[in-house]
Structures are given as structure tokens and as C-alpha cells.
Amino acid sequence: MPLLPVADAQARVLALATPLNVEQVPLSVAAHRYAAKDVVARRTQPASDLSAMDGYAIRHADLGQPLRLIGESAAGRPFAYPVGAGEAVRIFTGATMPAGADCVLVQEEARAAGGTVHLDGEGPAHPGRNVRRRGLDFTEGDVLIAVGAAITPARLAVAAIGGHATLPVRARVRVAIAATGDELVAAGEPIAPGQLPESNGVMLSAMLAPLGVEIVDLGILPDRADVLEAAFRAVDADVLVTTGGASVGDHDLVRPALEAAGASIDFWRIALRPGKPMMAGRLGRTVVLGLPGNPVSAFVTAELFVKPLVRHLAGAADPFPPTLTAVLGEDLPANAERTDYLRAELRGGAAFASTIQDSSMLRTLARSSCLIVRSPHAPAARAGDSAEILMIA
Structure with missing residues (x-):
């Protein structure tokens, strides 16, 4: 045979x-599983225009003239009124941009005294400068995690901020x-x-x-x-x-x-x-x-x-381990009729196969960081040639 x-x-x-089978589990226990369905955003992020810097929310058309300071916008405590001509609102990173303002004058380029804000630098180059626009990250209905994708810590976070408390997994x-x-x-x-x-x-x-x-x-x-x-x-x-x-x-x-x-x-x-x-x-x-x-x-x-x-x-879209390409650090002999997985170490960006490949050598495996994949009947290879490797550590 x-x-x-x-x-x-x-x-x-x-x-x-x-x-x-598919089950719905809390985010707290979803890590290391795979999405059983597309996870779709239930909200837009950010939900409104936000400041990307500490400074002053202003109208770009007013840049260069003294501005009257009319209030403050902080994360979770937005300023409730619009910014009109000649006005500014003190604003902090992550805070909601007040209506009427279209850019942020960063605090390092501003000087405030007596309720008035003066330009003390170049200022924002254009409207929208230093502003995170509504939906910059994603909008309601966007796919946040594709079916079959691994539930990583970052994907848990995007699911949470996208409005999910649970996820569908296998x-x-x-x-x-x-x-x-x-x-x-x-x-x-x-x-x-x-x-x-x-x-x-x-x-x-x-x-x-x-x-x-x-x-x-x-x-x-x-x-x-x-x-x-x-x-x-x-x-x-x-x-x-x-x-x-x-x-x-x-x-x-x-x-x-x-x-x-x-x-x-x-x-x-x-x-x-x-x-x-x-x-x-x-x-x-x-x-x-x-x-x-x-x-x-x-x-x-x-x-x-x-x-x-x-x-x-578990529902992975691609269950097989990815292979990478590396440079051989030493010559390898021709291979026989079976696919060979040589225990090897990556040193200085090159893969070095262990001198003894006897399958009884467990200590050799313990020192290895990858396996060099040699196809059946592969010809001899020289140091500097490209090789397929499978990372194991």
C-alpha cells in the first residue's frame, strides 16, 4: 500500500x-474560539466627531483672530451649545466636538488669557485637522469579525466597542x-x-x-x-x-x-x-x-x-498552520520520498537545521523554533537558498 x-x-x-454546533457566549469566555457567524457592528465608532488632541475647538475660518472662550468639552461631558464666529471651546482628547467647530487648535499653539484664546503658532492647516470624524473606525453594519476568524484580544475589544456582549462561536x-x-x-x-x-x-x-x-x-x-x-x-x-x-x-x-x-x-x-x-x-x-x-x-x-x-x-476558516519563507543558513542534502520536517533554529534571520535529526532527540526539538519543510525528492539545497518553514515556537 x-x-x-x-x-x-x-x-x-x-x-x-x-x-x-454554534453557541452564544459572553466576551469573557470567547477568547481562543472562532467566530461562527460574521460579527456586525451595532453602532458607529466614533458615534460623533471627536477631538484627537488637547486644545481648543474652533472654526477654521476664525484662525488668527482672538477667540472668546465660551466653555469646555471633556470625554463624557460634551459642551451643549454651538460654536459661533469668534468663539472657542476648551476641549480634551476624545471629547465630542461641539456643533459649529470644524478643527482643533492644539494647546501648544495657543495662549489663553482673560477668557480669550490667541494663536501662538501655525495653527491647524485645514478644516478637520485634529478631529476624528464620525465613523472613522467603523459604521453600523460593518463586519467587525469575519466568520471563521480567531477571536483574538483585539477582536474581543472591537466586538465590545461595536455593541456586543456575546459572540457566536462553535x-x-x-x-x-x-x-x-x-x-x-x-x-x-x-x-x-x-x-x-x-x-x-x-x-x-x-x-x-x-x-x-x-x-x-x-x-x-x-x-x-x-x-x-x-x-x-x-x-x-x-x-x-x-x-x-x-x-x-x-x-x-x-x-x-x-x-x-x-x-x-x-x-x-x-x-x-x-x-x-x-x-x-x-x-x-x-x-x-x-x-x-x-x-x-x-x-x-x-x-x-x-x-x-x-x-x-472549532470553525476556523483556515485551520492549517501557515508556512513562511526563510533563508537557509547551511547546506542541506537531497531529500528522499517522504516530506521531511527538519527541526531547526532561526538565527540571524536564517534557518539552521539541527545536525542530528533522529526522531528520538527530544532535546533537539526543545531547542528548535521552526521546522524546515522538505518536499519529497527535493534536490540538495545550499546555504542562502530559500526554504519553506513552519514556526513552532
């Missing part, structure tokens, strides 16, 4: 699920994570010969945390078909992520246990390095992704498949 290209595998993973994605293997023990526990601290669970949970998911920690499951099958049958989640046991060795029991629990497997081998033995399928309503147990392989497959799937379920 030929290996599945990465892009085809990604498309098939997303095809296993549709975005979750339901929070529930992800169950299970590590499998008799050799695994909980981090920090005493280790017997042949055992290994379990690290994938905490890594994957941290990778998914910025996406606002609900994590269901299934812990460490032993290499026992009956235990695995029972655990998988009991899963109540949108996504089940397993690590380890996804290959075809005598002790790789995840696939048969999933099938015994009622899962259908869509694919299980990808033209990818590291991470070839990754599995995808469905168990009832749950999408199942079986990642390799090797932490580096688990990390790369989580970046390429788990996180995009979660974003897709």
Missing part, C-alpha cells in the same frame, strides 16, 4: 468531521488523550529498567491549550487489548488522540482495539518524516488520531493533523 501524501492525509482528516472542542505502552510511567515516578517517563500527554495538552479545548486525560493505558478496547468504548469526546501502539508490530494493539470497539480506520501510513505510522478514523461521533509514541513524531503529527482538526471543529 503506497504511503499517503501529507496534503491528502490532512484533507482526509478534516473530511472525517464537521464544525461543532462549541468548545473536547479532546481525549491517551498514552499507551507497558514501558510508560507517570512523569516523576520511580523508573525500573526498561521503563520511560510518559511525556506525550503533557506536551499535547500544552500544544492544544491555546485553542481553548477541553482536555480529557485518559492517562497511561497498558498494552492489553481488553483494557484498550474498554477505554476506547467509554470515550466521550469530539477527538480521541492516542500515542504509541499505532504501527503493525506484535505489541501494537491500538488499531485492533479501536476496531474491536467499533472504529473504522480511514488510513494509517503517511509519506512523512517523522511520523509515518499515524492513523486516522472514526469511533462513533469521535474522530480518532493515532500518533506515534515517539515524542518528536507525536509533536510533528500534532502540528500537522491534531491542531488543524481541532481548529476545523
